[in-house]
Amino acid sequence: MNDAVRKQSAEAAKLNEDCALIAALLGGTKTMRAAGKKYLPQWPGEDDKSYELRLAVATLFPAYARTIDVLSAKPFSKPVTLGEDVPERLKPWLQNVDLSGRDLHSFLSEITQDAMGYGFAGILVDFPKAGNLVTKADEQAAGVRPYFVQVHVQNVLGWLPKNATSLNGLTQLRLLESVSEPNGDFDTKEIEQVRVLGRGTWQTWRQREAGSKKEWALFEEGVTSLQTIPFVPVYGKRLGYMQATPPLLELAHSNIEHWQSKSDQQNILHIARVPILFAKMLEGSDIAVGAGTAVKSDSPDGDLKFVEHGGKAIEAGRLSILDLEDRMRQAGAELLVIKPGNVTESQTLADNEQGACALQKIAQNIQDAANQALQFMAEWVGEKEGGHIKLHTDFGAESLAATSAEQLLKAQLAGAISLETLFGEFKRRNIISMDIDWDGELARIESQGAGAGGGGGYRIP
Missing domain, CATH: 1.10.287 (Helix Hairpins)
Incomplete structure (x- = not known):
């Protein structure tokens, strides 16, 4: 186990072949310069001094990083919506879902950036060590509760079985992590360890001195109340269970x-x-x-x-x-890019998502992953259902906003659609703020009167 605990599986290693390239691009000019000849070759006949000068003045055009930032932000241009089936007990926890200050909206936004950029990310639904707490009542009184952990693809070392599917799940998952521990009265130190998760069990392994070399040794272990591994894979472009590739690798x-x-x-x-x-x-x-x-x-x-x-x-x-x-x-x-003729979310969903744009499908993957993570959170505390959330995926209407708004306005003036329908379509296209509701807006229109713009061809139902 000593040699195997830190070793990455072949599947994880294949995915990580592209991680160095992605990390360099997302790191910007400084990281690209640090990579040196790996991404900026030294040409035959070019002396070392000339190459060093050429590398020192090179600057990166951040096309990849900007594209990831813009596209991954689209599903979060509107707040994450909690379904009515989300248990009341869970809702306050989602305001600080990772115990570090991020709410569910911010957490999922950063998960999406990882999935879009690297092709894969993970959500581990963890629970603090109980310590001296014995019963569920003790845990509730102490405020101990499950929380989300963002797992980077480079920290996934391996899993079992190799041919796992989403139906049978995993029997083992190895994650690399860094923990902070006190180092004297005024400092802390970061310690690398490997967490080995099983069905209902957990272990942590750390390196220790063994003569003139270091070896991995069991540090802690324990059992959990879950008989599954509470880890949710999040895909950018799915190749198989726990396997993916960056959707914008080219x-x-x-x-x-x-x-x-x-x-x-x-x-x-x-x-x-x-x-x-x-x-x-x-x-x-x-x-x-x-x-x-x-x-x-x-x-x-x-x-x-x-x-x-x-x-x-x-x-x-x-x-x-x-x-x-x-x-x-x-x-x-x-x-x-959406399928020609599919201009609304309902239309693409009605076509079994065959016409949905790639980003809509990625957003759906994020939404499904979040729902599964909520289910794990519920199971940690004995709730039957974790409920569902909803992400904004109606990108088709937004992309057509400029060209369709004038046509909608003409249709309303001609009496083909109601003013309320026009209001709803403008709101869906982000032309009107999501904070404005129809009843309040109708009251404001009526209070203006026809001479102040309440008439002029607009038909109030």
Whole structure:
């Protein structure tokens, strides 16, 4: 067990092959520079000093990070809605769902960023060690309750069985984690440990000195009241149970291409901006060039001139970079492309989601994962049902807002739809604030009177 406890499974290792690339892109210019030759090769014939200078001035165009930020924020442009079936006991806990100050909305938003960026994330529904608490009443009196833990893909070391499915679940899960412990009176230290979860059991393993080397040894262990492992996988692009890939992986590779191409462009611009002085058959070895000097040549073939770059390669490089940036923008936008004719959430759902855009499907995965995590939270405290939440997934209406708003307005003026329907459609498209309700708005319209804009063609039902 000593060697196996920290070792990643083959499945996890495959997913982590792309994690270093994603982490470098999300880390920005500083992280990309630190990666050095891994993502910015040193060309044949380029000396070390020249390469170091080229790397030091390279800057990242953050296409991948910006796209992840924008797209992962869309499901959270409106508050997470709790269903009526969420137990009252759980609702206050969701205001600080991870015991570190994040509510359910913020927690799921960051989970979505991980799933979108890395392709996989996890929610562990944990419960504090009971200590001297014996009964459920003792736990309630002490305020001990289950909470969510955000698990990064790089901290998933392995699982059993290898062919697990969502139906039979896991029998073992190994997670890498860091815990903070006191280090004297005024400091703390971070200790790496591996948590091994089983059905109804848990262990933590830490490294200890064993002669001249270190080995992994059992640190703590215990049992739980759950006979399942309360871990929920969250997928960006699902390949199988506990297996996924980043949905925008090709965009990440294009961003690396942009990093390399932009460095080449910077380098050629630096060379082109410094003209070369060319001398032919001039007297003496030292040549002074300036307004107060003269250069003499006794040969009729003597010459002195500055040689400059023609600029064709520079322009070609610039156009290539612009074309690459357009393709990267298109790659991100494609996650919002919906099936032609499907302009509302209800329509895409009615088509069994075949016409839903990729981002809608990802948001649905996040919603399903949150519901499963709520169920685990409920089971920890003896509740039968954890209830359901609802994420905003009506991206189709928002993307068509600019083009459809005028048509809706014309339809209302023609009497084809009611003012209340128009109000609802504008609200769904984020043209009208979600905080404004129809009854209050209708009262304000009627109080204005026809002379103040209450008429003018608008039909109040």
